[in-house]
Amino acid sequence: MPSKVPMEKLPADASYYDLLGVPRSATEQEINKAYKKLAVKFHPDKNPGDKELAEENFKKVCEAYEVLSNAEKRQTYDQFGKQGMSGMGGGGMGGGFSRGQAEEVFAQFFGGQDPFSVLFGQQGGMSGGSGVQFAFGGMPGMGGKGGGKGGGMGGLPPGFAQMMGGMGGMGGMGGMQGMPPGMENMLGGGRGGGRGGRAPHVEQPGVLPPSTRIFVKGLQGAAQHNGKSGHVEAYDPTAGRYTVDIGDGDALKIRFDNLLQNASCLVTGMQNRPELNGKSATIVGYDEDKGRYHADIMGTGRASLQGINLILGKDARGKVVGLSSDAASKWNGQVGKVLSFDHEAGRYVLEMSADEQLRIKPANLVF
Numbered sequence: 001m002p003s004k005v006p007m008e009k010l011p012a013d014a015s016y017y018d019l020l021g022v023p024r025s026a027t028e029q030e031i032n033k034a035y036k037k038l039a040v041k042f043h044p045d046k047n048p049g050d051k052e053l054a055e056e057n058f059k060k061v062c063e064a065y066e067v068l069s070n071a072e073k074r075q076t077y078d079q080f081g082k083q084g085m086s087g088m089g090g091g092g093m094g095g096g097f098s099r100g101q102a103e104e105v106f107a108q109f110f111g112g113q114d115p116f117s118v119l120f121g122q123q124g125g126m127s128g129g130s131g132v133q134f135a136f137g138g139m140p141g142m143g144g145k146g147g148g149k150g151g152g153m154g155g156l157p158p159g160f161a162q163m164m165g166g167m168g169g170m171g172g173m174g175g176m177q178g179m180p181p182g183m184e185n186m187l188g189g190g191r192g193g194g195r196g197g198r199a200p201h202v203e204q205p206g207v208l209p210p211s212t213r214i215f216v217k218g219l220q221g222a223a224q225h226n227g228k229s230g231h232v233e234a235y236d237p238t239a240g241r242y243t244v245d246i247g248d249g250d251a252l253k254i255r256f257d258n259l260l261q262n263a264s265c266l267v268t269g270m271q272n273r274p275e276l277n278g279k280s281a282t283i284v285g286y287d288e289d290k291g292r293y294h295a296d297i298m299g300t301g302r303a304s305l306q307g308i309n310l311i312l313g314k315d316a317r318g319k320v321v322g323l324s325s326d327a328a329s330k331w332n333g334q335v336g337k338v339l340s341f342d343h344e345a346g347r348y349v350l351e352m353s354a355d356e357q358l359r360i361k362p363a364n365l366v367f
Contacts, residue, residue, distance in 0.1 A: 007042075007050045010057045016064035016077060024078070028069070032109075035065040039106055044099075055099060062102035065109070072264075072280060072298055098247040104211055104231065205337035205351040207235045208317050213262035214244060216254065217286045225252060227285065229262070256319060256335055260286050260293075261367060264313040266341075267297060267305070276300065281310065283367075308362045311348075312338045318350070318365040320358065331358055 010019055017024050020034040038061040040046065047054035067073045097105075203209050212232040216225045230246035241253045263283050267276045276297060284302070285294035292304045312318055316338045320331045336350035336358060348365055350358045 007047065007053050007057070009053060010060045012060075014060075016068050016082075019060050019064040020068065022068075026068075031065065031068050035061060035069070035109065039065070039109070043106070058106075059097040059099060059102045062105040063097040066097075066101075066105050072282065075298065076296065098245075100245055100247065101231070108211075205353060206317070206335040207237075208232050208242065208256070208259065208261070210234060215260040215262065215285060216244070216246065216252065216258060217260050218258050218288060219254065222252070225250075226288075232259075256317075261316055263316040263367070265295065265310040266313070267295075267309060268311050269309050270305075273303075276303070281305075283310070307366060311341050311362065312365070312367055314338055314340065316367065318348070318367040320350070320352075320360060320364060321366055322364050323360065328358065328360075 017026065020026075020031060020038065022030050022034050026034075039058065042054050042057040042061060044051045044055045044058060067077050208214070210232055214230060214232060216228050216230070219226050225246060228246045230244045230252075233243045233245050233251065235242050236253070239253070241255055242259060244252045244254060244259070246252060260283060265281045265283060267279045267281050270276045279300065280298040281295040281303075283293055284296050286292070287294065287304060290304065292306055293310060294302060295305055295310060296302050317335050318338060319333065319335050321333070323329050323332050331352060334352060336352045339349045339351050339357070341348050342359070345359070347359045347361055350360065350365075352358050
């Protein structure tokens, strides 16, 4: 039997283009194709014998893809290199991606498609291709309509059951022992889950959804974390706090006021620098002393701006403040979801609940 070819270590100083093996002129489709191949190749769950090296490579290609697949971040990277990416929610943030960040990019890319379809010879594209699509909710024994009574694994590609530890029928199982690491979460079931999978996330207009990229700000008791980047994992409505992963295994429980969304914005109302008006920007930090937001402006660089000079993009969250009328003051201190911005009227349209909207000036929204 031929010996296994050792896995190569991707160089830490390689450009994002070199990591994905694409030219600087690569199209979005070429970048997607290269990432798909490498992400599956280097995923730690597919390389149990070289897990540590595979994880390092996996994080590097996910970091490269996260930047190059975003037009704004790619332009910044092309202009300023990795140094210019500091604070933009991509790579080059001092130490690269964490495993959690890489898995997040991986999951978002593949969506409902089987991430390891390459194992079964399915090389189709993300859309319109021959990639295997899974509907786990309807699989026998997986908590779907036809599940729970010892059904086998019908509908899965050949070899999938063996890869998952020879589970055969899954109905009535008290857990999913025998799965490769991480596969359980991919299927949406926890250990001991039995017939039911993890409940789907229901988005609420007043709550930041899981995976929202954020920066920590304004902490007093744990000020050493201010300025760190991370992402939202969950929200505890009882405590009114978010669980935030800031990498390296650290998680914080903090309030909305101590989170700064890594949100897209539009610059407006700049009288001293009118050339910036109408440009896209990304929030990357906050100056507590001056009460100003740090924003990376497309094609310009970083600037320090007041909140009234940044119009939040669709789906971002903001807290309502300073409303004085009896009808609207009830919303003060409440968080809403941006639906749009009426430039003619100079007002946000916020979704405050399933059946209530609010129109307010930028001065009445903090984020």
